[in-house]
Amino acid sequence: MQNLLGFALPTLFLSALSSSAFATTGYFMHGYGVKAQGTAGASIAAFNDALTIANNPSGLAWLDSRVDIGATIFNPKRSAEIEGNLAGANGQYSCNGREYFVLPEFAVNKKVNDTVALGLAIYGNGGMNTSYKKNPYAAFGNTGEAGVDLAQIFISPSVAWRYSENQSIGIATNILYQRFEAKGISGFAPFSIDGQKLSNNGKDSATGIGVKVGWSAKLNDVVTVGANYSSKIKSDKFDQYRGLFSQAGGFDVPESYGVGTAFQLTPALTVLTDIERINYSDVDSVGNPFSLASVMAGNGFGSEKGQGFGWKDINVYKIGAAYQVNPQVTIRAGYSHNDQPIPQDQTFLNILAPGVIQDHLSVGATWNIDRTQELSVAYTYGLKETVKGSQSIPLNFGGGEANLEMDQHILGISYGLKF
Template sequence: MMRNIWTVISLGLGGLSVLSSAHATTGYFMHGYGVKVQGQAGTAIAQFNDALTIANNPSGLVWLDSRIDLGATVFKPERRATIQDNQFGANGDYDGNGREYFVLPELAINKKVNDQVALGLAIYGNGGMNTSYKQNPFAAFGNTGTAGVNLSQIFISPAVAWRYTDSQSIGVAANFLYQRFEAKGIQGFAPFSIDPQHLSDQGGDSSKGVGFRVGWSGHLNDQITLGLNYSSKINADRFDKYRGLFAQGGDFDVPESYGLGVNIQATPKLNIAADVQRINYSDVDAIGHDFSVAALQAGHLFGSELGPGFGWDDINIYKIGASYQLAPQLTVRAGYSYNDQPISKDQTFLNILAPGVIQHHVSVGATWQIDPKQELSFAYTYGVKHKLKGDQSIPAAFGGGNTNLEMDQHILGFSYGLKF
């Protein structure tokens, strides 16, 4: 048994070592961590399905058996942008799908020490963003070559959970961050940067940081469970190669997030769960600062302390999901989630590089119990197509007009679970 466990761990680490960029959908965060959770549109704060609960609410570890979970999710995003009424000749339709498919592995393990304490480890993608425009939408502004960005974030999260009463538990996980970033095709904006040589086309760069996630869960009775979680902001190292792009000399942190959830055992076979989550994107300057000519004219250039960002707002996310034991070996799932729009209508121009405009997700999934120790799960999510129309989003100094952003996404995940 232990030989099998270590084989699975080795395979998981090998897969994560070649992690490609995730293209997440609630802004740039994943809509759900773990394939079972994805099948319920991300509802997971008060329902504990597998060891990936570390990424959602680590207090859930003590309510699970010792187990290991290994999965992979395939993303197929469609990214498009349209520029209209621009006086510098930028008008046109632009396809950002230079790369079409992305694979995101995940690995987690939970070990029950006793009835009160559990230890765990999860390795997974927190989120990311990718665009690649073969036809450069910024060509009219002096940019050449393929345009786009590639961001990927990996969390390595050891965790501990403690059941301090018969019905309540707390859990803490450290979030060790490793992230990579690359930008291409925006060198024409060099006159607006404090460090023009480190604005674009510098190849891949990486940074690290450490934060934490804490969670609580409580069983009010045999039917109702409540959950709370909080993930700290991670002050990451700077992307030194892109110190002329991101505010504060290449600083790109991970924003804090928090939420609450409820799970209701409606019948012996039916669970209904609901979560509310918040992500504070605006607290990260590289993401939250607006792009405006007024700021540039005031000397707040790209890379400066008050330099431009992508103008993202904080968002709330609302999720509801259900699971039903259709047969002794088969559980089916479905869910829906909605999130606020992170991008304002006047900030669509620079967000051609990061068009995270999706607001609705619908999901289905299932788990097949192979035997008492093993299971297979799958989930499919559609990030519903959304078009965000710009409103005076291109400054007059860049020829005026508007940028419209559009995205939809297909997400397919598979996982294997082994109890030991």
């Protein structure tokens, strides 16, 4: 059975990856694990289940042995508008060719002794999907449906050590597997170093490896604090899209880090706060701004200093609360806000990746079936956000503005078993 799970679980998740993409905090998840989703992702100092590996791996040292498995359904609504364009591109464009996405999650924690725990988590780190049946770039020589499909998954073995009565550290190896596809933008081939590897080349995959480290401390009976750091992951290149992404197909995972607190205000009520940072600009394919002047200077799509989506680094602020109604039921709620990653002058290319959501409202609950089993559920609404373009479409393409809009419904459910 152990051998079967060791083979079947990664296979299941990688299969799901081919049809799962989503976006909340930029293109990262707003919360890892269904319980964390219930508090809008606030979880760096809250150790609720084995998915704490994704939030703060040091938390494993404070948990009993357990296994958690669940799934999250995403229903993103994304669209774009082009106005004031002299090339004939004006119009409303819906990119909801696919409306629902399902992503599973799995994690296990095994206490070796009173101070050491080993764990494994498999979960989606982030992604983005757009599918325009009506191509918003048709006026610029592009044909067919347009869009992108990016999905990232982490397989994370981990270890945690409680090195004193009140403090622990943890480390997880983040093994990255990601897939990408772009279509409907072949007309931009004259601006690429390899027009044959720009669009419509099917799904391509890449891998990489990085680390996540965490620390936590119970300062007293009321206050717990935590911190995490995820390294930048240098990924293999997307060879089939070496003419799109800078550095001949490079698409790394940006570093991120954060701190969190948990306040046990009463025996039943805990209030959580997190502050996180995601450094999107460190990844050239994401952070380099799109500039036609730069293209003309020799920095075409796919080049060493090639064109990107112009995303900025963002801070993410989260606050949540968990209240134990009775020994069987705990309820949760939370709110998060993040900076806008997409500048107003970068909306034209981001028609392909309108990850503009900034605010999330979440609710959730856990039902303890018995002493060893539990069910958790969480619902999150990513509030509708619009970014109006400002000098976003180059005059060579007829000028005007590209406006982006997105909101999202997220529903997660999970099962936990203590052993």
